[in-house]
Amino acid sequence: MLSNGVDTSQNGAFAEMRWIWIDKFVEFHSGESAVAVKNVTLTEEHLHDHFPGFPVMPETLMIEAMAQTSGILVGEANRFKEKVILAKVKKCVFFDYVKPGDTLKLYAKIESLAPEAASTSGKITCGEKLIAEIDLMFSHIDQNLAGKEFPKENFVFTDTFKSLLRDLPFDDGSSGALESGQD
Amino acid sequence: MRIATMAEIMRFILIDKIVSLERGRVIKTVKNVSLAEEYLADHFPTFPVLPGVLLLEGLIESASWLVREAENFAHSMILLEEARNVKYKSFVAPGAQIEYTVEAKTIEENISSFAGFGESGGEQIVEAKFGLRHFNLADENSAMAATDAIIIENMKKRWELLR
Amino acid sequence: MAMNGSTGSPSQAKSRDRGEIFQEVQEVLVDALGVDNDEVTAEATLMGDLGAESIDFLDIVFRLEKAFGIKIPREELFPAESLMNNPEFINNGKLTEVGLAELREKIPHTDLAAFENNPDINKLGDLFTVGAIVNYIDIKLNAA
Numbered sequence: 001m002l003s004n005g006v007d008t009s010q011n012g013a014f015a016e017m018r019w020i021w022i023d024k025f026v027e028f029h030s031g032e033s034a035v036a037v038k039n040v041t042l043t044e045e046h047l048h049d050h051f052p053g054f055p056v057m058p059e060t061l062m063i064e065a066m067a068q069t070s071g072i073l074v075g076e077a078n079r080f081k082e083k084v085i086l087a088k089v090k091k092c093v094f095f096d097y098v099k100p101g102d103t104l105k106l107y108a109k110i111e112s113l114a115p116e117a118a119s120t121s122g123k124i125t126c127g128e129k130l131i132a133e134i135d136l137m138f139s140h141i142d143q144n145l146a147g148k149e150f151p152k153e154n155f156v157f158t159d160t161f162k163s164l165l166r167d168l169p170f171d172d173g174s175s176g177a178l179e180s181g182q183d
Numbered sequence: 184m185r186i187a188t189m190a191e192i193m194r195f196i197l198i199d200k201i202v203s204l205e206r207g208r209v210i211k212t213v214k215n216v217s218l219a220e221e222y223l224a225d226h227f228p229t230f231p232v233l234p235g236v237l238l239l240e241g242l243i244e245s246a247s248w249l250v251r252e253a254e255n256f257a258h259s260m261i262l263l264e265e266a267r268n269v270k271y272k273s274f275v276a277p278g279a280q281i282e283y284t285v286e287a288k289t290i291e292e293n294i295s296s297f298a299g300f301g302e303s304g305g306e307q308i309v310e311a312k313f314g315l316r317h318f319n320l321a322d323e324n325s326a327m328a329a330t331d332a333i334i335i336e337n338m339k340k341r342w343e344l345l346r
Numbered sequence: 347m348a349m350n351g352s353t354g355s356p357s358q359a360k361s362r363d364r365g366e367i368f369q370e371v372q373e374v375l376v377d378a379l380g381v382d383n384d385e386v387t388a389e390a391t392l393m394g395d396l397g398a399e400s401i402d403f404l405d406i407v408f409r410l411e412k413a414f415g416i417k418i419p420r421e422e423l424f425p426a427e428s429l430m431n432n433p434e435f436i437n438n439g440k441l442t443e444v445g446l447a448e449l450r451e452k453i454p455h456t457d458l459a460a461f462e463n464n465p466d467i468n469k470l471g472d473l474f475t476v477g478a479i480v481n482y483i484d485i486k487l488n489a490a
Binding site: 018019020047048051053056058059060061063064085086088089091092093156158160 | 194195225226234259262263265267268269311330334337
């Protein structure tokens with residue numbers, strides 16, 4: 001299915017997951033808000049560079065975790081038909097750092113949703129502590145960036161991402177949100 | 184705790200070289216983007232581009248070196264405190280090189296603020312305004328002084344590789 | 347309660363005078379574009395003076411919707427894109443009569459006299475001033 005030979009379909013996905021920064025969703029209210037979790041562990045290689053001697057989760061990877069939480073929320077609101085990518089970090093503030101052994105909770109909320117773009121707000125906590133506040137804007141790239149060519153299939157929302165949603169009960173009792181709108 | 188070996192160092196460093204540096208004022212760095220970077224396989228399949236947050240990381244690392252050099256490596260920990268209006272204007276694909284330019288607005292003892300941008304092949308890629316905070320672990324807990332020393336030692340070695 | 351742009355905000359679209367509108371618009375632009383208060387004058391152009399780009403226009407529309415409790419079809423406030431991509435409206439880098447008519451219709455909140463003398467599409471961006479946004483909001487709020 002994918003031209004570069006990487007198989008990200010279903011079970012083979014876990015061996016190939018190098019750019020997933022959340023572990024699972026624990027709440028999902030379609031079109032409104034979602035909560036995901038991320039465990040921070042010493043086996044994550046990048047920690048050893050940041051910093052050598054005292055590993056902490058890089059703030060930019062926390063932004064990515066929030067972007068994935070919010071991005072999936074936004075994408076699902078349109079049944080994953082659009083390719084939704086991070087276009088702007090409106091604002092992010094970090095109040096404390098995060099260490100291996102910490103479990104993060106990421107709360108994301110859709111603030112505005114339009115055919116071409118979406119705006120989200122979010123916060124990250126670790127236990128009782130507020131770690132960060134992160135507000136983002138996403139662009140639905142087929143509707144913008146006129147003149148740039150993209151592969152037709154939805155390369156943003158691979159099965160790997162959608163599998164993060166699989167065990168969730170949905171508000172309306174359906175699991176329809178997992179059905180892909182892509183052809 | 185030990186000093187990281189060379190083999191362990193190179194996994195989360197988002198700049199390859201410091202091109203120029205004006206103490207406490209401006210730094211220019213470059214990063215090469217290569218298919219060898221594993222996360223590109225996921226971002227995105229069939230359309231590999233450097234993730235936006237790693238572009239921001241390149242700007243942050245560039246700014247961090249400006250701070251470390253200006254304060255003579257006084258602090259071990261330099262972290263992003265806040266970023267605003269980080270805009271992604273275009274994509275960078277494998278084979279391309281990004282040039283980062285970061286200007287310091289202020290550098291104080293424990294905080295600093297910057298404006299930076301990245302371009303590639305004459306095209307604007309990213310711009311951001313952001314602030315860092317710098318401190319030593321020993322500030323809160325004197326038992327951590329040895330750890331601070333190890334981090335600083337490692338960063339000095341990294342500095343030698345990058346400049 | 348979750349707020350969703352597609353169902354509309356519960357805040358009231360109360361009428362305000364131009365001074366109040368200007369202040370709110372100023373605040374929105376300062377936040378969205380990362381510029382200083384004193385850069386946001388009525389004559390300042392969004393693109394040329396304040397550095398706004400495509401994604402910023404969307405950010406601004408969202409923020410204005412929330413600040414004023416109104417729906418703003420992006421096309422109404424910033425119609426440039428559809429005009430610039432339509433060959434009927436552009437000829438040799440300038441807007442044609444048809445293009446100008448289309449523009450007049452789309453942005454009644456903006457004074458086009460100067461632009462019409464030399465409808466260079468590169469100058470289209472100059473029309474989008476802070477003042478034009480204030481006019482637009484003023485019209486929208488008073489029509490409500």
